[in-house]
Amino acid sequence: GENVEQHPSTLSVQEGDSAVIKCTYSDSASNYFPWYKQELGKGPQLIIDIRSNVGEKKDQRIAVTLNKTAKHFSLHITETQPEDSAVYFCAASNYGQNFVFGPGTRLSVLP
Amino acid sequence: DAGVTQSPTHLIKTRGQHVTLRCSPISGHKSVSWYQQVLGQGPQFIFQYYEKEERGRGNFPDRFSARQFPNYSSELNVNALLLGDSALYLCASSFGTGGAEAFFGQGTRLTVV
Numbered sequence: 002g003e004n005v006e007q008h009p010s011t012l013s014v015q016e017g018d019s020a021v022i023k024c025t026y027s028d029s030a031s032n033y034f035p036w037y038k039q040e041l042g043k044g045p046q047l048i049i050d051i052r053s054n055v056g057e058k059k060d061q062r063i064a065v066t067l068n069k070t071a072k073h074f075s076l077h078i079t080e081t082q083p084e085d086s087a088v089y090f091c092a093a094s095n096y097g098q099n100f101v102f103g104p105g106t107r108l109s110v111l112p
Numbered sequence: 113d114a115g116v117t118q119s120p121t122h123l124i125k126t127r128g129q130h131v132t133l134r135c136s137p138i139s140g141h142k143s144v145s146w147y148q149q150v151l152g153q154g155p156q157f158i159f160q161y162y163e164k165e166e167r168g169r170g171n172f173p174d175r176f177s178a179r180q181f182p183n184y185s186s187e188l189n190v191n192a193l194l195l196g197d198s199a200l201y202l203c204a205s206s207f208g209t210g211g212a213e214a215f216f217g218q219g220t221r222l223t224v225v
Binding site for chain 2: 005035037042044045046047050092098099101102103104
């Protein structure tokens with residue numbers, strides 16, 4: 002079955018700096034890769050996603066890149082703000098299948 | 113627009129008891145999935161239902177069961193609770209099955225004592 006690894010497990014950045022979180026997946030059949038942000042006491046919130054026919058997608062300060070050959074995908078947050086502090090999860094799925102999540106990255110944005 | 117709603121938000125149960133968790137998906141969404149999130153870990157897939165039929169089951173014991181109703185709401189049932197069942201149980205709603213955007217509720221925090 003699918004296995005998703007995520008690095009780093011914790012990340013601290015200064016406000017205004019960029020943050021990058023990387024994930025790898027094992028199943029070459031996976032073709033949908035969402036990213037979720039989870040704040041304390043809340044459910045995961047979908048922030049961006051990418052499908053296997055696209056190499057990069059951007060939404061304001063957030064971007065995701067996908068390298069299908071290497072089975073890597075990454076989340077990039079630019080101009081970080083304190084409200085970006087949360088736990089971020091990557092996930093992978095194949096159409097018709099469930100999501101497999103990575104273990105999460107705790108991002109702290111220091112003012 | 114109402115998002116995914118789950119009830120109750122918190123629950124304390126004793127070992128050996130039974131629990132029922134409820135989920136109402138976003139209006140128009142026909143698929144509901146259940147995930148278990150243990151503290152400090154990513155969500156783990158339990159069940160997926162689409163159009164009232166089970167479409168997927170994760171690696172959980174038979175003590176876990178679920179169903180989806182004609183209005184697409186869903187219940188997750190757990191029998192013979194163990195201490196290790198303590199977790200945040202998340203419901204995700206999507207229009208279709210895998211590959212469709214999935215939106216999570218706030219979860220039900222289950223504590224088994």
